[in-house]
Amino acid sequence: MEQTLYEKVGGEEAISKVVDYFYSELVLKDDTVNHFFEHTDMEKQRRHQTKFISFALGGPNQYSGKSMAKAHEGMNIQPAQFDAIAGHLGTALAHFGVEEADINTALSKVASLKEDITYK
Numbered sequence: 001m002e003q004t005l006y007e008k009v010g011g012e013e014a015i016s017k018v019v020d021y022f023y024s025e026l027v028l029k030d031d032t033v034n035h036f037f038e039h040t041d042m043e044k045q046r047r048h049q050t051k052f053i054s055f056a057l058g059g060p061n062q063y064s065g066k067s068m069a070k071a072h073e074g075m076n077i078q079p080a081q082f083d084a085i086a087g088h089l090g091t092a093l094a095h096f097g098v099e100e101a102d103i104n105t106a107l108s109k110v111a112s113l114k115e116d117i118t119y120k
Contacts, residue, residue, distance in 0.1 A: 004058030005105055009098050012059065016050045022092035023049075030088065033081050053089075056109045068116035077118050086110050 009015060023046060028034050037045065051063045065071060086107055093103045 005102055006054055006057040006059030008102060009057065009093070009096070012050060012054050014096065015054050015057070015059075016046070018089075018092045018096050018098075019046050019050045019053065021095055022088055026088035026091055027085060030084060033084050033088075036075060036077070036081075053106075057106060068113050069120055072117045072120045075120060077120065079114070079118055082114055082118050 006012075006015070009018070023037075023042060028037060028042075048063070048065045052065065055061045055063045089110060090103050090107050093106060094100075098106075
């Protein structure tokens, strides 16, 4: 039986490390997108993002947050900002040794949410 991408990257524990790096080393240091997180409880955000990415990569559905459209309502995220954050996710996954083909699969899943996230 073929492994899910979630299993290949090491499950929720590994994804949690990716998410920590994603925020602390990439997103929060990027002046084009970090303002979206100025008033965000980052511990809560990291937990939600870990569960969401885990599910998106084929892991268990533990994500109980708002819909993507609702969560991004009023933010007016532009396509370039969406692309920057998606790029940071790709960089974070690569940093932890995820293969390029698997990164591309993960990013295509993220890209499928672009319409629900941008211009809200």
